[in-house]
Amino acid sequence: MARFWSASHEARDYVKTHAAKVSDVMTADVETVRPDTPLGEVAGILEVRHIKRVPVTEGGRVIGIVSRANLVQALASLPDEPVSDATLSDAEIRTVLMGELSGRKWSFAGRNMVVTDGVVHLSGVFQSAEAVDAVRVAAQNVPGVKRVEDHTEPYQMMPGV
Structure with missing residues (x-):
């Protein structure tokens, strides 16, 4: 079974690296998120699906893309100290x-x-x-x-x- 998967995987890689048409290199089963999706959920999608970026859609239209680099940048900008749960007036x-x-x-x-x-x-x-x-x-x-x-x-x- 592993041998069949390996040959299949190699064939798919060959198509993606040698094709001349978009349809041969595009991903058909695209995972998308909405603008209000929590960043933690986006990180989980990237990890589980083994992808580097995910389109952001609203009303059936792509309005942006979130990449792993975007998530790293957001994490790097978080304060060192956790934000208090206290509610302010x-x-x-x-x-x-x-x-x-x-x-x-x-x-x-x-x-x-x-x-x-x-x-x-x-x-x-x-x-x-x-x-x-x-x-x-x-x-x-x-x-x-x-x-x-x-x-x-x-x-x-x-x-x-």
Whole structure:
């Protein structure tokens, strides 16, 4: 049995390394995740399926890819000390978040951030979608934050200005 598998595996490798068509080299049984899939679950999928990346889909469309390198980067950026399970009040959440964002050139928060019942509401006009993502991630890392609601709008240059 092992000999058959080995020959079959070698034949499959030959096709993948010598083919001229996408259909011969693509993976047909694709594992996907949603944007809200926990990173631990993504890591498990990569490990069990022996794959290096997984597409992120929403509404039947691919909106991104998570790779092993992305997971390593996320793990490397975690704080050395575990985050406390203590729940902060809305005012404390806002204070902690403002401290995290203080001095960051991309941060547009401040008066454009309200915390109600553990929900961080972002509003106002921003110049960078990456800045909105960064503020969202910062907020999600504050103990007691239940979710982040994005009510922001992109900055649009006036024609002729």
